[in-house]
Amino acid sequence: MKTVLITGASSGIGRATALRLAREGHHVVLGARREDRLTALAKEIHDAGGTADVYRLDVTDRADVAGFADAAVEAHGRLDVFVANAGVMPLSRLDSLLVDEWDRMIDVNVRGLLHGIAAALPHFRRQGSGHFVTLASTGAHEVVPTAAVYCGTKYAARAITEGLRQEAEPGIRVTTVSPGVTESELADSITDPGAKAAMAGYRAVTLPPDAIAAAISYAIGQPEGVDVNEIVVRPTAQR
Ligand SMILES: NC(=O)c1ccc[n+]([C@@H]2O[C@H](COP(=O)([O-])OP(=O)(O)OC[C@H]3O[C@@H](n4cnc5c(N)ncnc54)[C@H](OP(=O)(O)O)[C@@H]3O)[C@@H](O)[C@H]2O)c1
Numbered sequence: 001m002k003t004v005l006i007t008g009a010s011s012g013i014g015r016a017t018a019l020r021l022a023r024e025g026h027h028v029v030l031g032a033r034r035e036d037r038l039t040a041l042a043k044e045i046h047d048a049g050g051t052a053d054v055y056r057l058d059v060t061d062r063a064d065v066a067g068f069a070d071a072a073v074e075a076h077g078r079l080d081v082f083v084a085n086a087g088v089m090p091l092s093r094l095d096s097l098l099v100d101e102w103d104r105m106i107d108v109n110v111r112g113l114l115h116g117i118a119a120a121l122p123h124f125r126r127q128g129s130g131h132f133v134t135l136a137s138t139g140a141h142e143v144v145p146t147a148a149v150y151c152g153t154k155y156a157a158r159a160i161t162e163g164l165r166q167e168a169e170p171g172i173r174v175t176t177v178s179p180g181v182t183e184s185e186l187a188d189s190i191t192d193p194g195a196k197a198a199m200a201g202y203r204a205v206t207l208p209p210d211a212i213a214a215a216i217s218y219a220i221g222q223p224e225g226v227d228v229n230e231i232v233v234r235p236t237a238q239r
Contacts, residue, residue: 012184
């Protein structure tokens, strides 16, 4: 049984990951801004016989994320897995100049990830073990129009996580999971009408979020000496 912290657990992939890992007997600590959603999810987990804590956090706030990790260690004595999952995707072409949305993607998808590493790494080093899981994207492997900034943040997430893998001492495992199109609320943040219309077609075929949860479960379920570094999971029909 591991203590697993998940950012962005209030919907989509984070929620599915919490449900699956709790079902598999792990203790999950649920982080996001929408605390009502987290409380309802924790109740669902408890009713099914699992255990979960709720922690309200904004990943753009470094102190919030540090508090998330510290509180888990205080309550459970250790932090085994940190899933850096929170992300936003308000797509648009660069010439739309929706610069505030660019900033938000950088703040959540890049700074939020760095805050997670800063929060988890001291505990992992003290313990001599730990597993950091980053949710990147197939957008960390290719760029498409309207997704320049989003893909930029996901290339960055993948690069930073690979750097963490190379620098981390033995005992610390590091995994990047790159989902293809997956059913979630991610596209709801798109305000640009052109990007929104394009996404309707692009997202017509989706994976259930539990398909990504299963990949995360596979990575953390390996024996200690086995480090699954990268997993890409697409719907069969996605090119
Ligand atoms: N779905 C896909 O097709 C797909 C494909 C590739 C990669 N991904 C990646 O998978 C991850 C999960 O996304 P999803 O698809 O499950 O989307 P989602 O349903 O929109 O979930 C995103 C989660 O991130 C949280 N979040 C957003 N901003 C936050 C902040 N400032 N602080 C804390 N939490 C924040 C949200 O919680 P609150 O709003 O409650 O804070 C929510 O729980 C993201 O990193 C995304 O880029 C998704």
